Amino acid sequence: MRMKRRGLKLLVVLVAALLAASVGSGALRPTATTVGVGLTLSVDQSALGVTVGSQAVVLGTVSQPGSLLGSVSLAVTGAPSGATVTYPHTVIAGVPFVISVLTGASTPVGSYALQITATSGTSSATITVNLVVSLPTGFTMVLSPPSRTVVDGSSTSYTLNINRGLLAGAIGLQVTGLPQYATASVSPSLSILGSTATVNVNVPTNVVPGSYLITVKGTALLASATASAYLIVQPQTYPNFPISGTPDRVLSPGGPIGAINVSMTNPFNAPMTVTNLGVALQSTDKTGCGIGNYQVTAYSGPASLTIPANSTRTLQQLGVPRAQWPQVQMLNLPSNQDACKTALVQYKITATGNGA
Template sequence: MSRSPGRIRLVVLLLAGLLAASFGSSAVTPTATTVGVGLTVRADQTAVGVSVGAQAVVAVTVSQQGSLLGPVQLSVTGAPVGASVAILPNPVLLGVPAVIAITTTAATPAGSYALTIVATSGTHTASVTVTLVVSLPTGFTMTLSPPSATVVDGASATYTLSINRGLLAGPIGLSLTGVPQFATATVSPSLSVLGNTATIKVSTATNVVPGAYLITVKGKSLLASATASAYLVVLPQTYDDFPVGGTPDRTLAPGSEPAAIDLALTNPFDAPMTVTGLGVSITSTSVTGCGVDNYAVDDYTGPFPLTVPAHGTRTLSQLGVPRGQWPKVRMLDLPTNQDVCKGATVQLAYTGAGNGA
């Protein structure tokens, strides 16, 4: 066997997808949870109220163990007479809330109803129960549509507010709650509505914390008031240029000590980012006949997350990670002649994953 040294250097940089976000107002969090075999179902509200002729919304998230199960379908039972149910989206996208909208009509009796939300994937099911309280209107009703809008960080969503005035003829003042921090909301034609419709636009910044936000419009006239709600689902923005770099710190020979890589992580964004995954792989060598099977990679074993400041670069050593936990490249001592690998350059690919700090 040959013990010819071979130099290792970085040739390829792979760019990892990152989301940049900052701490902000909290998104809605699950309050009702049911864990089934292989499935977990969560609803963000245990009870929701609605006036006759208006609409109630509930956000539901579904998770499943690993990737053993297939698409997850949602269904709802227990809705009152005269009410319609819409589920957006269905099948559920794992990790993205689905919104259940229950729209009542004049035929819907006032009262309390137990809505059973069932998630099904193959032979696996799980359910969660939410109480729907239907009450009589106090003068006018309002509805927001769509009941859920999904945007990527930095994008905007537009809702239409429809007002059923009944006998009310005067102005209705509008106010909004639930708009996430670092987002702005506008109402058109104005905050005092004389007609039957208004347009609400919510614009997010790239540092809005991803999650589901319950946007609520409160309408108030001289003698009556009403509310209408819809969800804003903010997804993380993916960036294409989060650089990961680094060079092994020693040359290699068969069976010699591995070369450690003090990876350098660069954050080109306006907010801190936390790196939650790092990877190194060998893609090829510069010498024909010297296969990548002559080498092996030892994975990064240090802590996560690693925080990199905005527009900054930090190496693993600068982040306090000891050399023993850096990723490493080794040249294997094989029972074959490895002379062909003399002077070979190994091409490495670096990857990373993470989100906003």
């Protein structure tokens, strides 16, 4: 039988994410954890101190096994009178949440046990945080909102409100707790005479994703105060960095195997590490010619490939031997001699890109 040569078309569908990462100061880690029936509840501070007229914040996370479905309800009890407690009443497992306690002028000085309870169906977990309320030394400050979520490579801001009391002089401000490489500025200035300021935080792409407790310290002639809020940094993602490739052979039944010299473009200003490279058959445009007429051999080269900033590299240019490229072959079946004639085969190339 005469072998007929088949045409081939490659459809590239990209699944990729560029994650900015670096070596920096460590993000917050849980200091207290309670394991309930099917739920685990953690907080990063087991004790909080707050002055009357100020705000305390604590960050928590809930985890649950995959067998538990549905949302996780959150409840907080035990706050002192005259205090306002703010928190999300429904949380997602694995996603950090922030609880804030804003004390008022009528809040009594003392020690209180805040009970945080997470519930999912019949499963629950409770953890206790000790809250100590004391008198201020002359003025108080509140940083709001209690938390900001920001993506690597962007910026955010907080509002600092100062209750001066009888204080009339300048207050010097200092911002601490920022992750490595992040910067902060205070407007109108680092030494203010008013009662309101804006704290701007810039988070470049090399900041390690995580949760950070940002603290503003105010210092006057005979008094000082602090105000804190959380900065939650999420990784930067890029859903479509360019990737493509076609087999280097024309496919025919039982004919030579075509190897795909995948080409990857890094459009970003930092090296990109590509992992999880794969090729999968999608469909053909011929009735009666299914993808079962073709066979794909997975990529078997190095698990990690580095693409320099603002450049394109093929597997060949990266030194990967042809035998390790993804490969596709048309099987020699009686049913595909005519049914697959001039068929256009669609493929999906997938990869994950991580910022260096």
